[in-house]
Amino acid sequence: MADSTGKFGVGGLHHLGIPNRRQFFQLGAGAAAGWTLSGTAFAQTERPSTPPDKPRGQVIAALSQEPTVFHPLMPGIEVDQGIWWQVFSPLWFIDPDGKFVPDLAREVPTVENGGLSADGLTWKIKLRSDVKWHDGTAFTADDVKFSLDLINNPDFRVRNRVGHSLVKDITVVAPDEIHWRMEAPYSPYMSILSLTFIVPKHILEKVSDPNSSPFHNAPVGTGPFRWGERVPGDHIQVNAYAGYHGKGPYVERVVFKYIPSLTVLYTQFRTGQVDYTGLQGILPNFVQEAKTLKASKIFVSSTSSVEHIAPNLEFGPFADHAVREALYLAINKQAIIDALNYGLPTQTESFVPQEAWSFQQGLPQHKYDPAKANALLDAAGWARGSGGVREKGGVKLEFTNSTTSGNAVREQTQQLLIQDWHAIGASMRVNNMPAAVIWGDFWQQSKFNSVIVGVNFMLGSDPDVTPRFGSGAIPAKGGRGYNTYQYQSAEADRLLADGARQFDLEQRKKTYGDLQKLIRNDLAILPLFQGFIAEGVKEGLQGFRPNINTSTNCWNIREWYWA
Amino acid sequence: MARYVLNRLAQAAMLLVIVSAIGFALLHLAPGGPLSQFAASAQMTQEDLDRVSKQLGLDRPLPIQYLDWFVRMLRGDWGKSYRDGEAVLSVISSHLGATLELMVTATIIAVLLGCWIGISGALRRYSLFDSLATVGAMIALSIPTFWFGLVTIYVFSVTLGWLPAGNRETVGDGSFLDLLHHLIAPAMVLGLVETAMWGRFMRSSMLEVINQDYIRTARAKGMPEWRILTVHALRNALLPMITVAGLQFPTLLGGALVAETVFTWPGMGRLFLDSIGYRDYPVVMGILMFSAIMVLIGSLIADILYAVVDPRIRVG
Numbered sequence: 001m002a003d004s005t006g007k008f009g010v011g012g013l014h015h016l017g018i019p020n021r022r023q024f025f026q027l028g029a030g031a032a033a034g035w036t037l038s039g040t041a042f043a044q045t046e047r048p049s050t051p052p053d054k055p056r057g058q059v060i061a062a063l064s065q066e067p068t069v070f071h072p073l074m075p076g077i078e079v080d081q082g083i084w085w086q087v088f089s090p091l092w093f094i095d096p097d098g099k100f101v102p103d104l105a106r107e108v109p110t111v112e113n114g115g116l117s118a119d120g121l122t123w124k125i126k127l128r129s130d131v132k133w134h135d136g137t138a139f140t141a142d143d144v145k146f147s148l149d150l151i152n153n154p155d156f157r158v159r160n161r162v163g164h165s166l167v168k169d170i171t172v173v174a175p176d177e178i179h180w181r182m183e184a185p186y187s188p189y190m191s192i193l194s195l196t197f198i199v200p201k202h203i204l205e206k207v208s209d210p211n212s213s214p215f216h217n218a219p220v221g222t223g224p225f226r227w228g229e230r231v232p233g234d235h236i237q238v239n240a241y242a243g244y245h246g247k248g249p250y251v252e253r254v255v256f257k258y259i260p261s262l263t264v265l266y267t268q269f270r271t272g273q274v275d276y277t278g279l280q281g282i283l284p285n286f287v288q289e290a291k292t293l294k295a296s297k298i299f300v301s302s303t304s305s306v307e308h309i310a311p312n313l314e315f316g317p318f319a320d321h322a323v324r325e326a327l328y329l330a331i332n333k334q335a336i337i338d339a340l341n342y343g344l345p346t347q348t349e350s351f352v353p354q355e356a357w358s359f360q361q362g363l364p365q366h367k368y369d370p371a372k373a374n375a376l377l378d379a380a381g382w383a384r385g386s387g388g389v390r391e392k393g394g395v396k397l398e399f400t401n402s403t404t405s406g407n408a409v410r411e412q413t414q415q416l417l418i419q420d421w422h423a424i425g426a427s428m429r430v431n432n433m434p435a436a437v438i439w440g441d442f443w444q445q446s447k448f449n450s451v452i453v454g455v456n457f458m459l460g461s462d463p464d465v466t467p468r469f470g471s472g473a474i475p476a477k478g479g480r481g482y483n484t485y486q487y488q489s490a491e492a493d494r495l496l497a498d499g500a501r502q503f504d505l506e507q508r509k510k511t512y513g514d515l516q517k518l519i520r521n522d523l524a525i526l527p528l529f530q531g532f533i534a535e536g537v538k539e540g541l542q543g544f545r546p547n548i549n550t551s552t553n554c555w556n557i558r559e560w561y562w563a
Numbered sequence: 564m565a566r567y568v569l570n571r572l573a574q575a576a577m578l579l580v581i582v583s584a585i586g587f588a589l590l591h592l593a594p595g596g597p598l599s600q601f602a603a604s605a606q607m608t609q610e611d612l613d614r615v616s617k618q619l620g621l622d623r624p625l626p627i628q629y630l631d632w633f634v635r636m637l638r639g640d641w642g643k644s645y646r647d648g649e650a651v652l653s654v655i656s657s658h659l660g661a662t663l664e665l666m667v668t669a670t671i672i673a674v675l676l677g678c679w680i681g682i683s684g685a686l687r688r689y690s691l692f693d694s695l696a697t698v699g700a701m702i703a704l705s706i707p708t709f710w711f712g713l714v715t716i717y718v719f720s721v722t723l724g725w726l727p728a729g730n731r732e733t734v735g736d737g738s739f740l741d742l743l744h745h746l747i748a749p750a751m752v753l754g755l756v757e758t759a760m761w762g763r764f765m766r767s768s769m770l771e772v773i774n775q776d777y778i779r780t781a782r783a784k785g786m787p788e789w790r791i792l793t794v795h796a797l798r799n800a801l802l803p804m805i806t807v808a809g810l811q812f813p814t815l816l817g818g819a820l821v822a823e824t825v826f827t828w829p830g831m832g833r834l835f836l837d838s839i840g841y842r843d844y845p846v847v848m849g850i851l852m853f854s855a856i857m858v859l860i861g862s863l864i865a866d867i868l869y870a871v872v873d874p875r876i877r878v879g
Contacts, residue, residue, distance in 0.1 A: 234829035436595035
């Protein structure tokens, strides 16, 4: 992996000053994906000392979901990304400090280094010339072109084409240089590319069906580990790639062990059978005990996911802002955090993670105030009717709340909510469903009244939330996106359009700050807390670094080693 | 005999068609779909989901999908997993070995131990041993496999540290002893219920036989007791157990599903559970058909064996 961090190290705004338009892609598009870390989240993070000269030992990483999608451009979930990070490489990635770090690219393109035109429409990417695919073939600009073309191939079952669809006129200038034109300036694309893995042209151009080939189950990449074996339902093994172009890898092999039950997963960590507890990590109720375990370390870190109550804004009572505000005031959020989540998560009022550069400080803070909630509803004309349930104009203040059945913490949260809201004359009933059901049409087509859900609102790590809150992104109304809340606001649309066009980081920060204020005041969502993950690492295993900019903390296993 | 077998085969084929149609309809009519797992992620919009759904042919009418699947299945193409693109038969076969390993070991434990307990109980009816065996069997049949599995892990893995807390093998080891070490706990858990069932059936069967006139006659003729038991009683008492064995497959598979989940055993049961969760239609249908075929084959073999040893069955 490349040492340099490019020219737009965005460790924090205090490093940046106030950038001008020219500096946008140095800071803006780059920093659009960058975070300014508070530092507290990583207080426990170890600093690697001295990695071994040669890969040594193995790491058994336990995952509660089974990775099954190994083509990194196809629809996959977070756990699949854990494999992609080992086998493939992006052009650049974002490190935990929010800096773009070149990987397959020689440098991160900026206006200053000529990689980007001032209007953001022309991109010129210089690539490393010392990279080889795991089968020994040289990596070239043709692979990058092929990957981008494949994404836009209508026959290919690609995950999505957000940003990529704007890429036109891709030109391979030299084996180590590629240019393209953007149909329109789109600042989040830098962030999107940091999570886009490049696939090998020389293998995939030969397959008759881009959706199915031996590559799909034995991928060949340029990453730090080469594909080893997969025992379906059990484990996946990747082996150190000696020809890797960056730092590491420092372990001989990584075994991703699939353990579906989080309780069993924790037990196996406790008994020393696994070295690291991956996606979903350790259940909150085990964290305190886990911290007392010998020969292991527990890392509790923030995630980009925001746990919230999603109201369907087109559903009767929720269309009334006073109702949403009263419901929000009546939630004993601290009890949910302390009693049900063991005090691990932090309160939030925004859809933007608190570590992000775009996070807006000073949003109105939630206060548990049932008396005020009652007064608000009284003033809004919601009078108590039979059974103490309020009603207005023949509409009762009663609704269902849904979440994934079997998620114990969320189910307990629902019980607290029932009590909290009953106190202000709102009647909530539980209507839970299995994951495969709730996240289908029920969620996508806004068939719910309200849902408890954790969502990563960021686009990659950019705060452009057009697909989440844009008026044209409501699937139930034929929109393109996932605005299942059915939130519609002309002001939000304006801010979103401005944000995607702006080139100045401070301008962008203000735009997305205004958007956060708007969403908070409108209560388009009722935020509960920012997500967190507790992960266990066996004593002696060095190099683990949580990275809120990626979907999985398996992002840098190449840097892990046994002390 | 040939006509009898053909008749049973025709019935089995008919049953398979019915099972496939009902299974397919129920699976597809259940809400959600194979793309639901992506719906909650920030990566895919409804438009993306619709596009992928069309590419997978999921937007076609259900009867068309069923006919297409059925015709291809008859040709030996059981489809490809939506999750990893592997051929269904390959997915099933990659999990089959682990399940068979578990089921065969549990069955061996159950048959040997269950028959011994059953026979001993029958011969010493209402003795302390028989009473303890009866109470023990009732407890074993009442204990949820999941709970028993967790207790086993807690006692033997967490507390005593004697057995691994799960998995089929230690990564990188895979020796026979290592496999055996990992097999003990799940086989013990799965075998417990089976042992109880075999014990109860064996006891009843044995009791029925030893009260028959021909046993009394043998005793009256002065035949040694061991010979009466082994030659006359046991052989006849084992006959009904053929049926029990033939019908054990679904029970075993159900038990394996739980044991595999608790012990992270990479077998068919867990594959089935995972595939249902992901609405991986081709794999679920594949496992359903495979299980149905196995059950029918087991039942058929039991019927044929019974007909072989007892010609009255064929006449009836």
